[in-house]
Amino acid sequence: MSNIDRRTLVKGSLAAMMAGAAMSRGALAQSSEPILLGVSGPLTGPNAQYGTQWKQGFDLALDEIQAAGGVNGRKLAYSFEDSQSDPRQSVAIAQKFVSDPRIVMELGDFSSTASMAASPIYQRGGLVQFGFTNSHPDFTKGGDFMWSTSVSQADEQPLLAQYAVRRLGLKKLAVLHLNTDWGRTSRDYFVKAAKEYGAEVAVTEGYIAEERDFRSTLVRVRDANPDGLILISYYSDGALIARQARQVGLKQMICAASSVYSPKFIELGGEAVEDVHLGTRYFPEDPRPEVQKFITGFKKKYNGLEPDAFNAYAYDAMNMAAAIVKIGGTDRRAIRDAFTKVRDVSSVIFGSAAFDVESRRVRGAMNAELVVRKGQFALWDGKPT
Amino acid sequence: MSSWLDYTINGLIVGNVYALVAVGLALIFGVSRLINFAQGSIYLVGAYIGWVAVVQLHTPLPLTIIVVAVAAALVGLIIERFGLRPLQNSVRIAPLLATIGISFVLDQLVMLTFSPNPRALPSQLPDVRFQVGGGTIGPLDLLIAGVGLTSALLLFVFLRYSKLGWAVRATAQDRDAAMQMGVDVNRVNQAVFGIAAALGGVSGLLVGMYYNQIDTAMSLQATLKGVVAEVVGGAGNVPGAVIGSLLLGLVESYGVAVFGTSYRNLFAFLLLVVVLVLRPNGLFASARQAPPEPLTGTFIAPSRPVRIPRWALLIALGGFAILPLLPASFYVLQTLINAWLLGMLALSLTLVAGTIGQVSLGHAALLAIGAYTSALLSLTFSVPVGLAIIGGGLMSAALGTALISPSFRLRGHYVSIATLAIGEIVSLVILNWESVTRGPIGVSGIPPLSLFGYELISPTSIYWFSFAVMVVLALLQARLLGSHLGRSFRAIRDDDIAARAYGLSLNRYKSLAFIFGGFAAGVSGGIAAHLYSYINHETFNTQQSILALTVVILGGLGNVVGAVVGSVALVGLPELFRIAAEYRILIYGIVLLLLVRFRPQGLLGTI
Numbered sequence: 001m002s003n004i005d006r007r008t009l010v011k012g013s014l015a016a017m018m019a020g021a022a023m024s025r026g027a028l029a030q031s032s033e034p035i036l037l038g039v040s041g042p043l044t045g046p047n048a049q050y051g052t053q054w055k056q057g058f059d060l061a062l063d064e065i066q067a068a069g070g071v072n073g074r075k076l077a078y079s080f081e082d083s084q085s086d087p088r089q090s091v092a093i094a095q096k097f098v099s100d101p102r103i104v105m106e107l108g109d110f111s112s113t114a115s116m117a118a119s120p121i122y123q124r125g126g127l128v129q130f131g132f133t134n135s136h137p138d139f140t141k142g143g144d145f146m147w148s149t150s151v152s153q154a155d156e157q158p159l160l161a162q163y164a165v166r167r168l169g170l171k172k173l174a175v176l177h178l179n180t181d182w183g184r185t186s187r188d189y190f191v192k193a194a195k196e197y198g199a200e201v202a203v204t205e206g207y208i209a210e211e212r213d214f215r216s217t218l219v220r221v222r223d224a225n226p227d228g229l230i231l232i233s234y235y236s237d238g239a240l241i242a243r244q245a246r247q248v249g250l251k252q253m254i255c256a257a258s259s260v261y262s263p264k265f266i267e268l269g270g271e272a273v274e275d276v277h278l279g280t281r282y283f284p285e286d287p288r289p290e291v292q293k294f295i296t297g298f299k300k301k302y303n304g305l306e307p308d309a310f311n312a313y314a315y316d317a318m319n320m321a322a323a324i325v326k327i328g329g330t331d332r333r334a335i336r337d338a339f340t341k342v343r344d345v346s347s348v349i350f351g352s353a354a355f356d357v358e359s360r361r362v363r364g365a366m367n368a369e370l371v372v373r374k375g376q377f378a379l380w381d382g383k384p385t
Numbered sequence: 386m387s388s389w390l391d392y393t394i395n396g397l398i399v400g401n402v403y404a405l406v407a408v409g410l411a412l413i414f415g416v417s418r419l420i421n422f423a424q425g426s427i428y429l430v431g432a433y434i435g436w437v438a439v440v441q442l443h444t445p446l447p448l449t450i451i452v453v454a455v456a457a458a459l460v461g462l463i464i465e466r467f468g469l470r471p472l473q474n475s476v477r478i479a480p481l482l483a484t485i486g487i488s489f490v491l492d493q494l495v496m497l498t499f500s501p502n503p504r505a506l507p508s509q510l511p512d513v514r515f516q517v518g519g520g521t522i523g524p525l526d527l528l529i530a531g532v533g534l535t536s537a538l539l540l541f542v543f544l545r546y547s548k549l550g551w552a553v554r555a556t557a558q559d560r561d562a563a564m565q566m567g568v569d570v571n572r573v574n575q576a577v578f579g580i581a582a583a584l585g586g587v588s589g590l591l592v593g594m595y596y597n598q599i600d601t602a603m604s605l606q607a608t609l610k611g612v613v614a615e616v617v618g619g620a621g622n623v624p625g626a627v628i629g630s631l632l633l634g635l636v637e638s639y640g641v642a643v644f645g646t647s648y649r650n651l652f653a654f655l656l657l658v659v660v661l662v663l664r665p666n667g668l669f670a671s672a673r674q675a676p677p678e679p680l681t682g683t684f685i686a687p688s689r690p691v692r693i694p695r696w697a698l699l700i701a702l703g704g705f706a707i708l709p710l711l712p713a714s715f716y717v718l719q720t721l722i723n724a725w726l727l728g729m730l731a732l733s734l735t736l737v738a739g740t741i742g743q744v745s746l747g748h749a750a751l752l753a754i755g756a757y758t759s760a761l762l763s764l765t766f767s768v769p770v771g772l773a774i775i776g777g778g779l780m781s782a783a784l785g786t787a788l789i790s791p792s793f794r795l796r797g798h799y800v801s802i803a804t805l806a807i808g809e810i811v812s813l814v815i816l817n818w819e820s821v822t823r824g825p826i827g828v829s830g831i832p833p834l835s836l837f838g839y840e841l842i843s844p845t846s847i848y849w850f851s852f853a854v855m856v857v858l859a860l861l862q863a864r865l866l867g868s869h870l871g872r873s874f875r876a877i878r879d880d881d882i883a884a885r886a887y888g889l890s891l892n893r894y895k896s897l898a899f900i901f902g903g904f905a906a907g908v909s910g911g912i913a914a915h916l917y918s919y920i921n922h923e924t925f926n927t928q929q930s931i932l933a934l935t936v937v938i939l940g941g942l943g944n945v946v947g948a949v950v951g952s953v954a955l956v957g958l959p960e961l962f963r964i965a966a967e968y969r970i971l972i973y974g975i976v977l978l979l980l981v982r983f984r985p986q987g988l989l990g991t992i
C-alpha cells in the first residue's frame with residue numbers, strides 16, 4: 001500500500017513537475033514575446049519628417065521602459081506601418097492591426113484625414129486608436145476607442161491670447177494661420193479669446209501648407225495696421241513668415257502658437273525670429289526632472305540633436321501607452337478602460353497627466369511663456385521688447 | 386495706392402522665382418515636346434547639393450553656383466541617357482510617365498540621404514536691403530531676376546544664332562528631317578537636357594537661399610508652378626516662359642490683394658485655364674509654329690490587346706467573389722476594397738484617356754465632387770446612402786463634364802495640363818467654399834454605407850458591395866466599347882480630323898465619354914466618403930490622379946480588364962512593399978520606369 005502510494009506519489013510529482021516545466025516554458029515563451037503596439041504614420045511622402053521624429057521619440061521612451069524592466073515583466077515594442085498620412089493606406093493598416101491579435105493598441109495617424117478615415121475601423125474592431133497629434137475637434141467623437149493626448153486647441157489658444165493681449169499688451173492683431181483643420185480651429189479659438197481679453201482682430205489670413213511666398217499677404221497685414229502679428233503655424237512656415245515680415249519692413253511684435261517650438265524655427269528663421277514670443281507646452285530649460293531626463297537622454301541617443309515638440313509628443317505618447325498597458329494588460333477592451341483609470345503619468349508636455357473622460361483628451365497642458373533672445377529660446381522675463 | 390506698387394513688386398519677385406524653373410521646362414519642351422515632370426526634382430537635387438557646398442564645404446557663392454550647375458547638369462545627362470533616350474521611338478506618353486517615375490526616384494533618394502527634415506540654406510549674399518515702395522528688395526532678389534532674364538536671353542541668342550542652336554530648333558521642328566540633314570539628334574538632346582538641368586539645379590539653390598529653407602517636399606510644387614508659367618507663356622518658348630512666370634506672379638499677388646491669401650493658388654490655375662481656352666498654344670506661341678500635336682492618337686501605343694478567354698475572366702470573377710468566404714484576412718479584403726474603388730476611377734480614366742484620347746491629370750477632382758455630394762446629401766438632407774452615392778455619381782458626371790468641356794478643343798499635352806489645373810481648382814474651391822463644403826475643417830460623421838436600410842459595416846459586406854458596383858460599371862463599359870458609340874469614340878481618338886469629316890461631333894462625343902466616366906469616378910468617391918466617414922479637401926489629391934493614370938497605362942489604355950488588373954497591381958504592390966517602408970516610393974518609381982521602358986502599351990495592351 002505504501003509502495004503503491006509511493007509510486008503514485010512519484011508519478012504524480014513527476015507529472016506535476018513536467019506540467020510545471022511546460023507551463024513555465026509557455027509563460028517564458030509568452031513573456032519573451034514583446035507586447036506590440038501598432039503605429040500608423042508617415043515615413044514617406046510630404047509628411048515624412050514627422051514620422052521620422054515620432055520614431056526618435058518612441059525609441060528613446062522604449063529604451064527607458066525596457067531598462068526599467070519593461071511593462072508587467074514584458075518588453076514593449078511597436079510595429080510602424082507607413083501610411084504616408086493617406087486615408088486609403090491608413091484604413092488598410094487599420095484592418096491589418098485590428099485583425100492582428102498581437103497588437104494591443106494603435107498610435108497615430110498623423111493627419112486628421114488619415115486618422116479619422118481609419119477611426120470607424122478601430123471603433124468597430126475594438127482597438128484603441130490613440131491619436132497623439134490629432135487636434136481636430138471631431139477626432140475623439142469617432143467613438144469610445146478614440147483617445148488623444150493632443151491638447152484641445154480650446155485649452156491652448158486662450159493661453160496664447162492671454163500672453164499676447166494681457167501680458168504683452170497687444171491691442172490690434174493680425175492673425176496668419178495655416179488653412180487646415182488644425183489652423184482653422186485654432187484661429188477660431190484664438191480670435192474668440194483675444195476678443196474676450198479686449199483686443200481687436202484686424203485681419204486674418206489663411207494660407208496653404210505648401211505656400212512659400214508671403215510678401216503680398218504681409219502687405220495686406222501692413223495695410224490693416226496691427227500692433228502685433230499672431231502666427232498659427234508650424235515651425236517651417238512660421239520661420240518663413242517671420243523672415244519675410246522683416247524683409248518687407250514690418251517691425252511689429254510677433255507671437256506664435258506653441259507649434260513653432262523647435263530648434264529648427266531659429267535655424268530657419270535666423271535673425272528674423274529674434275524677439276518672437278511664443279507659448280509652449282514644453283521647454284528644455286524647464287527644471288522638472290522628467291523634462292531634463294528626456295532632453296539629456298535624447299541628446300545622448302541622437303548625437304547631440306536637440307529634441308523638438310514632435311519628438312516630445314511621441315516620447316510622451318509611448319510612455320503614456322506603457323502606463324496604460326501596465327493597467328490594462330493585453331486585453332484590448334481593458335486597455336480602453338485603462339484610459340479612464342490612468343493617473344499621474346509623468347510626462348514632458350503635461351506634467352502629471354490624466355484624461356478627461358468626457359472629451360477623451362488629456363488634461364492639463366503645461367504652458368511656458370517664451371521669447372527668442374540671442375538666437376535661443378528663453379523664458380520671458382516680463383520685459384517688453 | 387502705394388500698396389498696389391508693393392503688390393506689383395512682390396508679384397514680379399515671386400514671378401522671378403517661378404521663371405527659374407519655367408525656363409528649363411520650356412527648353413526641354415521646345416526640343417523634345419516633353420513636359421519634364423522631373424524638373425522639380427532636379428531643382429531639389431540642386432538645392433541639396435548647394436546645401437552641401439555652402440554648409441559643409443563653405444564654398445564662396447560663384448563657386449557654389451558652378452558646383453551646383455555642373456552637378457545638376459550631370460544628373461540631367463544621366464536622366465537623358467538612361468531614362469529617356471531608350472524611349473525615343475516609343476509612344477509620347479512613355480517619356481511623360483518616365484519623367485514622373487524619375488521624379489519619384491530622385492525625390493526619394495534625396496530624402497533617404499538627407500532625411501525629410503527641412504534645412505536652412507543660408508544666403509551667401511550680404512543682407513542689405515533697398516527701400517522700394519513700401520517694401521524692400523535685397524541682392525538675392527536681384528540675382529534671381531538676373532539669372533532668370535540672362536538665361537532666357539542667352540538661350541534665345543543660342544537658339545537663334547549658334548549652329549548647335551539651329552540644330553536644336555531643327556530637331557524641335559522635325560526630328561526625322563533634322564536627322565536626315567545630318568544633325569546628331571542625340572547630341573542635341575543631351576545638350577538641352579544638360580543646360581536645362583543646370584538651370585534647374587541653380588534655381589533650387591537660389592530659391593533655397595531666398596527662403597533660407599529647403600525640404601524634400603518642395604519639388605512637386607515647383608514643377609506645378611513651373612508648368613503653369615511655361616504653358617501660359619507658350620510651351621517651348623523660352624522668353625515666353627519668363628513673361629509667363631512674371632504674369633503668374635503678378636496674378637497671384639493681385640489675387641491675394643483683392644481676395645485674400647487662401648485664394649492664391651486658385652488664381653494661378655484659373656489663369657492657366659483661361660489662357661489655354663483663349664490661346665491654346667499659350668500667349669506667345671509664334672504663329673508659324675506647327676500645331677503641338679499634328680496627329681491625334683499620339684498617346685496610344687499601337688498594339689494588339691491581349692485576348693483573355695471568357696472562361697478565365699469568369700474564373701477570376703468567381704474567385705474574387707467568393708474570396709470573403711475563404712479564410713482571407715480583413716486586411717486583404719480592405720486592400721482589395723481600395724483596389725475596387727481605384728478600379729472604378731481607372732475605368733473612368735481609361736475611357737476618357739484611352740478610348741477617346743483625352744489624357745487627364747486631374748481625375749481625383751471627380752472623386753472629390755462625388756464624395757462631397759454624396760456626403761452632404763446624406764448628412765444635410767438625410768438622403769439614403771445608396772441614393773446619395775448615385776447622386777454623387779450624377780453630380781460628378783454633370784459638373785465634371787461641364788468643367789472639362791472648355792479643354793475639348795485642346796490637344797495632346799495641353800489637355801493633360803488643363804485637367805491638372807481643373808483638379809487643383811476643384812480642390813481649392815472645396816477649401817474656400819466654406820458655407821457648403823465646411824472648408825478646411827472637412828466633413829466628418831458621414832453615415833456608413835447602407836443599402837435598403839441595412840448598414841454595410843463589416844469589411845466583407847463592403848467588399849462585396851464595392852466589387853459588385855465595379856463589376857457592373859465594367860460590364861457596362863465593355864458593352865459601350867463594343868457598340869457603335871465605342872467605335873466612334875476610338876475614331877475620334879485615332880484621327881479627329883477624319884472623324885469630323887465623317888460627321889462626328891467631337892464635343893458631343895467627348896462629353897458623352899466624360900459623362901459616363903464622371904459617373905463611375907463619382908460613385909467611387911461617394912463610396913469612399915461613406916467608408917472613411919471623414920473627408921477634407923486633401924483626401925483626393927494630385928497624387929491620386931497620377932496613380933490613376935499609372936494604373937491605366939499599366940493595364941493598357943482603353944482596356945477595361947486592364948484598368949482592373951492595374952488597380953489590383955498598384956494597390957497591391959505598395960502593400961507588398963510595406964515592409965520596405967522608406968524605400969516604397971523608390972521601388973514604385975523604378976517599377977514605373979521599367980514598365981514604360983519594356984511595355985509602354987501596358988500589360989494587356991490598348992483596345
